Amino acid sequence: MRNRFSLKKNDLVMVISGKERGKSGRILRVFPRRNRVLIEKINFIKRHTRPSGQTRQGGIVEKEAPIHVSNVMVVCEKCNLPIRVGKKILDDGKRVRACKKCGELLDK
Numbered sequence: 001m002r003n004r005f006s007l008k009k010n011d012l013v014m015v016i017s018g019k020e021r022g023k024s025g026r027i028l029r030v031f032p033r034r035n036r037v038l039i040e041k042i043n044f045i046k047r048h049t050r051p052s053g054q055t056r057q058g059g060i061v062e063k064e065a066p067i068h069v070s071n072v073m074v075v076c077e078k079c080n081l082p083i084r085v086g087k088k089i090l091d092d093g094k095r096v097r098a099c100k101k102c103g104e105l106l107d108k
Contacts, residue, residue, distance in 0.1 A: 036066035
């Protein structure tokens with residue numbers, strides 16, 4: 001079964017729960033099977049790495065970890081607020097995502 005949600009790469013999102021609550025950033029990657037997204041500069045973890053062929057030097061590396069989609073909301077460019085996402089059908093029959101508050105199209 002394929003999980004569908006209204007988040008896409010490069011969407012501006014705000015974290016609504018957890019230790020990073022209130023912070024916002026762009027989506028770098030979407031993991032639909034795991035219901036998670038990777039957001040830039042959000043949810044940093046420390047990874048202990050060993051020296052190998054690609055990384056000459058080992059040590060502690062900080063990187064972003066995925067966060068569950070239920071903990072983020074899309075931010076509307078026009079409203080500048082976290083919003084719910086609805087669907088609109090354009091005149092040519094194309095389905096696009098739209099802001100539920102102001103009606104602004106999210107897909108350009």
